[in-house]
Amino acid sequence: MAELFRVGGKMKIYTYRDPFNLKSEEFWKEISQYPNLCVSQTLVLGLTQNPKRNYVRSDYNYIYTIDKLIDQLYGSWTDDPPNDIKQFISYSNEINQIEDPNIRNTFQFNRSSVVQSIRMLIELGISPEEIPNLEQDSMNIFRTIYSNLSKEDCWNVLNKIKVDKSVLKKAFEDLLEEEIDELKKNNPQDKNLQDLCKIKEDPESIKMDKIVIHGVHKFTPMITRFINDLRSAGVEIIFIINYIDEFERIYETWREVYRWTGLEIPKSSRTGISKNNLGEAIACLLEGEIKNYYKEHIEFIKFDNISSFCDYISEVYSEVDTSKLRKNDKRSRIFNMRQQFYIVNTEEVNNILKQYHPEQFGNRHFLAYPIGQFILSLYNMWDDKLATLKIDGNHLKECLSIGFFQQPNRPNPLEIYRKIEFYYEHLSIEDNYTIDKLLDKLKILKDNIHELDKRESVKKSSSLIRRFAMYTLTIEEVDYFIDVINLILKTSKKLFGDGHNKVNFKEHYSKLIEILTEGDFDPSYLIEEEKKMIEDIKYRISLIEDEDIEFEGSIEDLKESLHFYLARVESKEERKDQSSWIARNFEQLDGGVLLKDATRTGRAYHIGLVGDLDMNITTRDLLPWPLTEEFFTKNRFGNKNYIATITSFKEYRNFIRYSLFYATYFLDKKIIISYVENRKEEKNKPYYILDILGLDAERYDDRKSKIFRKRLRPRVENKISLPISLQSTKDEARNFLFCRYKYLIEEVIQGGTYFESEYHQNLYYKTMLFLNSWEKLQGKDISLVEDVVKKTNLELKKYFDSWSEINFIDAENKAIDEIKKRQIQRDQYGDYRVRVMKDRNDDYIETRRKFIYAKIDQKGEKTQEKGRQNLIREVMYLPYEHDIQNEIYNFINYNEGIEKNQEIEKCEYCAQNNLCLYGFRENE
Template identity: 35%
Template sequence: MNRILTYPDPRCIDKMDYWDEIKKYPHLCISQTLVQGLSHKYGRTEFNVLCTADRFLKQFYKEWKDDSQNDIEQYIDMTNIIRSLEDDKMKKTFDFNRKDIYASLKFLFESEIKDEDINLENLSNEEKKVLDIYEKLKSNNRWNKLSRLNEKDVENIKTSLMNILLDDIKKELGIDKCDNNINEIKSKADQKLKKLSQNVSMKKNKAFGIKRDNDKVLLDRILHYKNLIQDTNLSAIDCSKVVLHGVHQFTPLIYRLIRDLNKLDIEVVFMFNYLPKYKQVYKTWDKVYEWCKEDREVYEYDTGYIYNNLGKNIGEVIEGNFFNLSELDIEITVFDNITSFTNYVAKKYDEAAKKLNNDGKGPSNILANMNEQFYAVSGEKANNLLKVYFPEQFGEKHFLSYPIGQFILGLYNMWDKKENKIIVNETSLRECLTVNLWDEKGYLTPLEIYEKVKLYFSDLKTLDEYLDRIDVQIKYLERIEKEEKYKPFGRFSFYGISIEEANYFKTIISDLKSITETLFEENDVNVGEHYSNLIEMIKKRTEGVKYSTEEEVNLVNQIYTKLKGTSIEQVSSIDSIKETLHFYLQSSQNDDSANWIVRDFEQIDGGVLLADDTGKESWGKGAAYYHYAELSDNNFTTVCNDILPWPLKETTFNKNNKTIEIVINSKREYGNFLKYMLFYGTYFLDKRLNISYIEENNDEKNQPYFILGMLGVSKSKYSVTSQDNSINSIEEDIAQKLLDTSCIDEEILNSFLFCPFRYLYEYILDDNQQFNSEFHASYYIKLVVAFKIRELNSKGGLKKSIEEHVKDFIKVFKLMFPFWKESDFIDIQNGIISILNGWVKNRAINTNDEVYRAIREKYIHAKIAGGSGWFERYRYGVNDKQFNIDKQELINFIKINDDSVYEIDKDRCMYCSYREECARVFLEEDIHG
C-alpha cells in the first residue's frame, strides 16, 4: 500500500523520474527547516501543500493534540489520582515528577497499549503504578478521546489541509490573527497582489533590485495559495497520496496517521536521501524501515556537484575504507563550556542584527543574514541561554514568558501547599514586580524600589507583615528627612527612597494581598472559575497601563476570549492549577524551531538546501560558514531509556505491539541517526565549514567524536579575546562631556584609583551611593557608631562606658533595623568595640580627620590588605605633578573606551558597595578561573 522513494542528493530531487508526479501531493516534512529548504531550493509554488508533519497532526488530531482545555482536564485527572495514592513515598515521587508521568500516560494512550503488550517481569514499582493509573484512565472520555477518532475520512484530511493553507496565506499577507474567513482572505489577497504586481512591473534599479525579487517571490506564493483555496473542496489538491519526507524518528501519532491514511486507501510515500555506496552510513534507515515491507526505490544520478572532503572521509571510515581518504584542512574548535560557546554565537548574531536596517530586523531576517549558521547535536542548552538575550528570535513567545506572565507565575510560586497560604519569597515577589501594573506617577518602578528595600523585608514571610513593616519604615524615613542626627542612615538603600515611594510600595503590596486573597481563598477550587477570575483580574490591570506591550495586551484578550468559550467544572488544588498554567495561558503557536539561533541536528536535512545559493527563492549568497557544534563523543551516544518518558523503559514492553516496536526501534537508532546527520550535513554541504565541541561536561571532560580523531582532525582551543569581552562602558557622547577636565577633582580620582569600574558606577551611572547588602550595611553601621562615640569622647561627652554607649545605640537599631536577629546585633556590637580598640592601638590614625572619616564611610576601609594604600596621598594633599598624572590616566580610560585592559583587585571588590551591580569580579572568575 505504501511506497519508499529515495534520492541520491537532496539538491537534485527535481531530476528524479518521479518528481512531476510526487510534488503535487501533500508534502509533510519532519522538520521546519526541511520545509524552508525545499521552498528555497525548488520554490514554494512547486508544491501544493508543504508543511511539517507535526503541523498536520495538530490539525488532523486536533481534539487530542491541540486542545488546551482537554490537556488541563487530563492533567487534573492525573493529579487527583496521584493525590489519592496511599503510599506516601510513591505519592511524593509522582507528585514531584508530574510532567514526566503525564508524558508517559500520553505515550501509552497514543501507542494504544494493551495488557498483553506489557512485560510483567522485573517491572519497577514506579512502572507498575503508572500502568495502574493508565488502566484507571482508560474509561475516562478525556483520555480515551484518541481511540474515538477512528472515523476520520478524506473530508477531514481536506479540512486540515485547507486550514494549513489559510494559515500560510494569512502569514504571507501579514494577517495571522484574523479568522479563517475565506472571502475576506481572498479580498486581502487581491489587494496585496495588485500592489505586488505594480512593484514587480516597475523598472528595476540597483537600489531596489533585491526588494523587487522578494516581491516577485511573494506575489507568486500568494497567487499560488489563492488558486488552491479558490475551491473550498480543494479539488486542485490530489489527496490520493501523502508524502512523508525525512521521517526517521517515528512517534506513535505518526504511525497512527500512516494507518489511518491507509484505511482510507491513501498511499503513504516515504522519501529520504540514500546512497548505496555508503551502506553502513545508511544502515540506520534500513533498520527503522524494517516494518515497512515495500521495497526501497533507489535512484542514481550524476549530479555534477563537488562533495565535501570531510563528509567523504567520514563516509569512507564508517564503511571501513581507510585507503581512499582526501586531505583535510579543518580543525575542531574546543570551547571550555556552554557559556563560552553561546558568547561566540551571540557575537555572530549581534553582527548580523547590526547590519540590517530597523525595518528589516525580523527574526528570520537576522538569522538568514548571520555569516555563520549554527547546528548542534543538542542545541537546547545553548538556545535556553540565547533566549535570555534574544527572546524575539525564538518565535511567538508563550504568554508566561512575558512580564505579565511572570507576574502570574510569581503569584502561584508563592503558594505553599503545606501551609495552605501565600509565603513570600524573594524570587517570586521579584517576578510579580517585574511588570508595572500600577500607576507610576514618576516614581521608581516597583522592581527598582524592591531592589532597594529587599534587605529591610528579608526576614518576612507574609504580605501582612510587609504592610506592617512599611509603616515602621515610613516613620524613620520621616525622621531621616527632618532630623540631622538621622541623616547618615539615608546611606542605607532601604532608607534612601522617598516617603512617597514607600507609600507607593505599600499600595502595591496591598494590591498583591487583595489579588492573592481573591485567587487563593481556598485550596480546592473550581478550575474554570479560577482561571476566569485570574484572566479577568489581569485584563483589568493591563488596560491603559503604559508598561504593558501591545503584544501582551493582545494575548490577554485572546486568552480572555478563549476562556469565555470554554468551561471546566473540575475541582482541584491550587498546586495542581499552577502546574496547568502553561496549557491554558497560551495562544496558538507555530513550530519556530527553524528560527532558533542554534538549530538541532535534526534540522540539517533542510540546512544543506538553504546553503545552496542556486535555489529558486535565493536572493544572493547566504552565510559564508556553517558551524556544526557539540560534536563530542558522548553526544553521539544515546540510550533508549533516556528518550522514553520516566518511568517507562524499553523493557517495560513486549514486542506484541507494532507501534511500540516501530517507535522503540527508531529511538534505539537515534545515536546512529545523529551520526548519519553529521555525514549528510558535511557530504552535501556547499559551504565552508567550522566544527566544534564543548569540553566541560559536569565533572568530566568531553572528547571529540572519535571518527574525527581517526581522521586526524586537530584541536584548536577557543580563546576569549579582548574584543570579545570588552565592555564599551562609555558612550561617545558621554565620553566627550567627561573630557571636560575642569570637573575632575581629588574625590573623582580617588574613586577611579580605587577601581575604574567603581568610578563608572559612581560618577556616570549612579550619583547616589547606597549600601544595599547585609554585609556592607553591617560594616557601615559599625563605622557610623564608632565615629559617633569617638566624636563624643573627643568632646568629653561620654557619660557612660563605651560598652554601655554601644548598647544604647543597639537598642535604637533594633527598632530601625528589624530584619536583623539578636546574633546580628551581638556581632555589630562586638564590631564597633573592635574598631574603637583598633583606633586606640594605632595612634597614627587621626579619627577627627574629615578626609579619613569620609573615606572610611565611603569605602568601608581606608587601606585594604593586598591593596596599595590608594587614598593615602590625598589625605595630606598631593603635588600638582602627581595629580595631573592620575588625571591623565582617567582621561585615557575614557578615550580608549575599553575596560578589558584594567585588572581588578578582588580584595577591593569585597568591600565595594557596587559589587552586586558591577559583578566584574564574577566575570573575571568566569573568564580566568
C-alpha cells in the same frame, strides 16, 4: 541509481546519494505525482524554494511537514488546549486519591511527565492492562492511574479518530487552502499562487494511493500511529532517505531505525566522490581510516557559557538589514543572517533568544508581556494552604516592574525593592516567608529610619548606617512601597479567595480579567497589544460552557491551565514554523543543506552545541517519567508500533552524529562549529570525534562583541549636560582612582556609595562597629575596650533586625581584636590607652568609611615586590589630587569608553561587584 526493495507491498524505501540531485533519481517521477511529507519545515523549503538547484514548489502537488498533516488529521487530540486542560484536571483528581503522601507528591511534582507518558502509551496503542504488575510501586500506581483515566472521555479522543483515504484527501485540501491563504496575505505576487489554485480546482487528479515521507529518523508515537493508520487505509508509504553505502558505520543508524519495516535499505551502485572535507573525515574515522581534510575551512569556537553563545547569535541576527525585506517577513530575516545556526538542542537557546527578539517568535504569549508576567508571578507566589503570597524575589520583582504601581515623582518600586532585597534574603530560607512577614519587617524599617532621621538632625551629620542600601530610603519611600505591597496582596486575595477551595475556571478567569480592567489598577498602563489580548481572552472565556462542571479544579490545576487559557490565538503556521527560529535544530539540517545556495552566497553555516554533553542524548532524555527503555524492551506489547519509536529514540544520539557528518560533508564552504564549555554546572568537552580529528577550539572573547561592550557603557548622556565643571570631593576623587566604572555608577548615577549584598553589608557592619567604638574609646584605658564595643554593638544591632546573632558576635570579636592589636599606645605613665583618632591619619579613617578597608593586598607572586602590597595606597593618600580633579573633568566631559579597574582583588570589596561581574570573570 537508487534501488527499490519491496516487502509486504505497503511500504518501500528509496535512497539517494546526493541531496542536490534528487530529481535525477529514477523514482523522482513516481514520487512527484503523490503527496509529499517532510520531517521539517526547512526541508519543505529546501525542496521547494531553491530554483538555483532546480527545486521549486511546482514540482509537487501537496508538500507539507508530517506534523502539520498529523495536526490536521488528529487535531482534536494533538492540538486541543481545552481537552489538554481536562486531562490535567482528571489526572489531578486521580492523584488526590493516592493515600501515601510521598508517592502523591512524586506524582504531583511530575504531573506533566506522567500525563505525557499516558498520552504516549495511548498513541502507541498500549493499554493499561498490558502493563505487567511489577514490584515497583511507582509503576503500579502509574498503571492504576492510567487504567482509571482511560475510562474518561477526554482520554479517549484519539481512539475515536478514523483515517481513511477520503479523510486524508480532505486534510491535504485544507492544508492547500491554508497555504494559498497565507500566500495571498503575505506574498500575493508569488508566482506559485497560480499553480496552487490550479491544484485546488482539480483535487480529483491527485491520488491518495501513495504517500511519500522524506527524512524521518525519529519515529514519534504519533508518526508511527499515522503510518500505521495509512497502511490500514490501504495507502502505500514511500520513505525517502539519504544513504551512501560506503560509509557503513555512519549510516548504520538508518538501517537500525528502519528495521521495523522489514525492508532492507538498498545499496547504491554509484561510486562516491572524495570531498576531502571534515564530513568525509568523520565518516572514514568511523570506518577505522584516518583521512586528511581542509582544516582551514573549519572555524571551531568555544563559548564560555550559554549566554555568551546566545549573545553571539543575537548579534548576528541584529545585523540583518531589514530595510530591504518585506515587513514582518521573519523567514527572510533568518535566511539573510550571515550565519545560519543549527544546534543540537534548541529549546534552551531559543527560550533565551525569545527574550531578546520576541518579534521573531510570533506574537508573544500573553504571559510574556509585563501584565502576563505580573499575573504569572501572582500565581507562582500564591500558597493555597497559607492563603497568602509567599515571597520569591524574582516573582516579586516581575510584579513590581509593571507600570501600574509607578506614581509620578516617586522612585520605581522595583528600585526600592532592590535596596531591601538582600537584607531580607535570608528570610527566604524560612519556609513561611510570606508577604505579611515582609510587611511587618517594612514597618520596623520605617521606625528605624524615623529614629535615624531624628538622631542625625540633632548631630547634624549623617551616620555610617546610611551606607547600607535599605537606609538610603526615606520614610515616604517605604510608606509608598508598603502601599504597593498591600495592593498586590489585596489583588491576590480577591483573585484566590481564602484558599483550599475548588475553583471554577470560567469564574476565576472572568474575575482575573475584571481585576485587570476594572479593579484598583489604572488600565492606561496597559499597552495596546495587551488590551487587545485581554479582549480576546475575554471572548474565549465566554465560550466555556457554564454547565461544563469538569472545568473545576484546584489552584494547582489552574496554574497548569494558565498557559492554555491566556495564550493568544495564533495560527498553526506561526506556532509550528521552526524554520523561522533563529537557531534551528539538527532535524532541520537536511533542509538547511538544500537551502545552501538559495539566497546570497556569503552565508556560513554554524553548527552549535557540538560538545560531548549536548551530543550524547540518551533514551532517558527523550522518555517522560516513569517510562524507561527497559519498560519497552522487557515487555511485549500487542501493538508493535512502539518498536519503531523506541529504536529511533535509542538511535537518536547516532542521528545527531550523522547530522554533523551530513552538514560537514555536503556543505563545502566554510563551516563554523562551536560548543559551550560550561553546561549546567558541568565542564563540557568538544565532541570526541572532533577531538580525535585534531580540531582545536578557540575561545570566544565576548568582550569583543557589541552586546558586551554595550553593557559596559551605562548611558550617561541624559544625566549630565556637557561640558560641566565640577570640583569633586575627596571621597569622589578616591572612588575615581579606585575604579572609573565604580565612580560613574556611584557618584554620577546613584549619588553615593552604599552596600546591598549580604557579604558587603556584613563587612561594612564590622568596619562601622570598629570605627564607632574607637571614636568612643579615644584616649581611654585598654580595659574599657570590650565593654564599649559591646554597648556600641547593642546600639547598632537594632537597625539590623533581620540578622542572626552570629553576625553581631563575629563583628564584636573583630572590633575588639582590631582595636587592641592596632589602635593601642602607651601614655607617658606607661599605661596602655586607645589611640586618639587624630593621631592616625585622617585619610586612613576616611578610606575605611568609604571602602571598608584601607589596605587591599595583592595576592600571588607580586606580593613579594616592594611597595606593591597595598593596592589602594594611592586611593588613600591621593598624592596628585589636582591632577585627579582634571582627569575627572576630562572623563566626564570627553571620555568615550570606561576603563574598569584592572586589579581584581579590589573588586571583591566593591559594592558594584554583582552588577559589574568583572571580578568574577577574571577570577575564572
